[in-house]
Amino acid sequence: GTILAIESSCDETSASVVKNGTVLSNIVSTQEVHQKYGGVVPELASRAHQKNILPVVSAALDDAGVEKKDLDAVAFTKGPGLLGALLVGTSFAKGMAMALDIPLIGVNHMQAHILAHFIDDPKPNFPFLCLTVSGGHTQLVVVHSPLNMEIVGETIDDAVGEAFDKTAKIMGLDYPGGPLIDKYAKEGDPLKYEFPNVNIPEYNFSFSGIKTAFLNFLRKESQKDENFVKDNMADLCASIQYTLIKILMKKLIKASKDLNIKEIGIAGGVSANSSLRNTILEEGKKRGWNVFIPEFEHCTDNAAMIAMAAHYQYEGKDFEALNTSPNPRLKFTGSEK
Ligand code: ATP
Ligand code: MG
Ligand code: FE
Helix, strand or coil, X not given: CEEEEEECCCCEEEEEEEECCEEEEEEEEECCCCHHHCCCCHHHHHHHHHXXXXXXXXXXXXXXXXXXXXXXXXXXXXXXXXXXXXXXXXXXXXXXXXXXXXXXXXXXXXXXXXXXXXCCCCCCCCCEEEEEECCCCEEEEEEEECCEEEEEEEECCCCHHHHHHHHHHHCCCXXXXXXXXXXXXXXXXXXXXXXXXXXXXXXXXXXXXXXXXHHHHHHHHHHHCCCHHHHCHHHHHHHHHHHHHHHHXXXXXXXXXXXXXXXXXXXCHHHHCHHHHHHHHHHHHHHCCEEECCCHHHCCCCHXXXXXXHHHHHHCCCCECCCCCCCCCCCCCCCCC
């Protein structure tokens, strides 16, 4: 089947075409209006999606060399995400499905982040253990098959992407701060500053304490020296990044050992982080893991991953009623979406 997929859960408007499991196009328009606000402003996100969706969809079809009449289904991100943002993609997809009289497919955004691993070869074998690290989620997921996934651990408070973005904001960096911390950290000493990391049971994570410790530390140091942050930016970035990655790796290693899974992957926006990518490759070499890291463009939000999920759902005839609505808190447990 040939499927058009639309992603609009947060601040990327994206569309992709997949044909029989091969991604033919992936157009991503990143909204820049949020930069100066230090985070995504939901109202502005919805408005930007409305403005971008038609040109982004047209470009995805053009790029794939596919016409609307060739489509067998239309997919959209059903959740989780911002309600107003999700509504734009959902309504657009519904309209197209109705006009073209083709089925509608509702995709779980977090499952799709993981299915980014199935866009390119080599693909992981099952069971596959995936650490999903994004702006809103931090999860350890056992993937039994493309649509049968089980969350074995997750954050009890902030997501790791949020920890990157909030510590960056504390240092006065623009949103999203994750990529900037990655950049400045390259010149810094990861062991210069130490931040406490509380022990959370099982395969769960906690990041809100680190953010507070970081804020308190910077306040104290800045009182003594007002240029403290500016003069130590690289070391601060390297140290906070090192701490965050250490927390992630500890739980990933524990889960891999306990569950005896050596097919290991990372997914979500933070998997674009160069140090996390290197760390997991090194760790994998030591431990005999088969490590999977998506292409950069498939880490942060994109419709190619939605298209991939839609491909599997299409094969299983997992369609959505035309009166469906998005679910900002959509969960997945087991084979459910
Ligand atoms: P979710 O997928 O949980 O709904 P989201 O869709 O907003 O949240 P993504 O687009 O997957 O999240 O990821 C965005 C996050 O990835 C942001 O927190 C951003 O700072 C982070 N990020 C992107 N690139 C990097 C990088 N190189 N280093 C660290 N963090 C990064
Ligand atoms: Mg985003
Ligand atoms: Fe995402």
